[in-house]
Amino acid sequence: MKATINDVAKRAGVSMKTVSRVLNKEPNVAVTTRARVLQIAQELNYTPNFAARGLASSKSYLLALMYDDPGPTYIMEIQSGAIDVCREHGYHLVLEPVKVPKSGLAGPLIEDLEARLKRLPVDGVILTPPLSDSQIVLDVLTRLKIKYVRVGPSKNLQAIRDKETGLTVFMDDRQAAFDMTEALIKTGHKELGFIQGHPDHGSSYLRLEGFQAAINKYGLIVPTSRIVQGDYTFRSGIAAANALLSGSNTRPSAIFASNDDMAAGVVSVANRLGINVPAELSVCGFDDTPLTRKMSPQLSSVCQPIYEMGHMAAKLLLSRGDENLPSVQAVDYKLIFRGSTGRYLKDV
Amino acid sequence: MKATINDVAKRAGVSMKTVSRVLNKEPNVAVTTRARVLQIAQELNYTPNFAARGLASSKSYLLALMYDDPGPTYIMEIQSGAIDVCREHGYHLVLEPVKVPKSGLAGPLIEDLEARLKRLPVDGVILTPPLSDSQIVLDVLTRLKIKYVRVGPSKNLQAIRDKETGLTVFMDDRQAAFDMTEALIKTGHKELGFIQGHPDHGSSYLRLEGFQAAINKYGLIVPTSRIVQGDYTFRSGIAAANALLSGSNTRPSAIFASNDDMAAGVVSVANRLGINVPAELSVCGFDDTPLTRKMSPQLSSVCQPIYEMGHMAAKLLLSRGDENLPSVQAVDYKLIFRGSTGRYLKDV
DNA sequence: TCTTTTTATGTCAGCGCTGTCAATTTGATA
């Protein structure tokens, strides 16, 4: 039933090694030979044995995607992008959920990670936020000499070691937040509010920085009471919106939430308070999750090309050498304007 | 650096085979021997080689999760459940997205599937909807003699062959829809509307059946104009809601959407039309996705224990023999009532 | 023409583990 390399070799009248060369696209094979082998392999419906290859070459033909709950949509997109590249290279993707302990005690995590990576020695790891910023994880990977690519990291950890094994794919969160803020300002908003993301995610700080940079550029002033801490959840968006909208102070004319879930919270509070969005309040989010299109008005947001990032991440891991890719890749973002933002009527 | 089974064997003064027996929990090993080997293995920080094991035993220690876009949340939950079981058994999960062509032409799909499964001969496959109902996929799996488990299938395909290789995990969609409808009726609603799901998903029909069964039980009448076809998307929910709410006919006092996205569409339309939810209109969905908690009012829904289903699916695949699991497992659902449903004030 | 490279192909061991089956020990039975 299942043909081996030996079968192909015999039938083609060459050695197993030559067949192996053809199958692995190694150089130094005569074109005629290559063609013949390929032909025979096809006829015999031959497919290489995964385990045998791995054993002989001490490679696993496996990439791992490590994540610690950055939201299902995000993971799925990264997955899709990565899988498509894996396919092209005859690789497969395995999933490794990782639970980084909130506080201290890295010991168990380290042991667990090492155990898993030894058992299944993948050829590369894709790290998604917040793992891409976890020094603990990076250390383990470095120690085990496993190649990794950090997706959307924010901190500049391990700058030196990165040059050895670390690759990076990122989006300029700061600039994106800057652009979105600027867009808000240019449509007439002067009284802006901002909701910050989870303190553990580096992106929170970058987005805040971008916001503030735009504020400064236009000489506006945002009191600290207008910058509220959230944690990327819908609930925290509600809480933040309450603080921002129902205080006795004048309320902002636009609120920029660091992600879509929180922005949804803002819209929901505005609805409850009878504040019309966007006529009386503009709201925008970040990430352009499907949620943006499942609310009314639909939410303006910053679109991260997450699929692309997954794609690029896997590509970096698998194409080293083939092409000459720089080890740090930036991907483009896009501002998406929907119904939740508009000109601030009162003021303009 | 990396210890082999041989190292452990020598140090423990036994043969490799005995070590192998211990590691694989095979019977017929003296307790003292077992303890000693385990001890030494630990000391040497030994971890078995994945590829070698696979090659020697012609098993892959890999399970595949096949899916065709049933929503990121769903997949992630299934994944989590399955991965947890895999871990316990020293297995890993690989992802296999499958694109079932909308119409005809199964050829390429079949070839693609076969090629993938031959290259990476997984020990079992978890099929999520709508793949769990795809005769094409089931046939390929059967032909390749690969064990599979169907998650949430609706059609009763291959009833006979199932007894050979097929396992099933399902939730009683019909009964759940019945219960939810009954709950609606019992809180006073008489004028019900229903939005059906995607015609390709068997669940659509089951949910409709459950709805109708409840309607019949209570002797209510639902005109066909009150049962609208959707496709499980937010957009289709909007369209359906428009049909249901803005026609010249009297409008229903409660709308049961076959999933949460569509229910969100209904709420959104109601908001726009100034119809208060739940005072003037009760809305409920199905699936209990995170979205239900990201809208206001929060959405009542039917909670599917998706994680459990993934867990059970993997368990069925990996525990055959160990425990005596029936090949068809049902999991419980739960009705979750939130702000979007309430007593129909006008009528009671 | 005869060497020196370069290119093309082959030989062979062995990756680390498990299946098969044989050998040995222990325990139970008569």
Add this chain to the structure above:
DNA sequence: TATCAAATTGACAGCGCTGACATAAAAAGA
């Protein structure tokens, strides 16, 4: 105590492939 079955352990041959190296053929110089 002798006999037989059961439990325990070991020897050994590969699983299917590739890496390192050897060899043969072709191309390039001299």
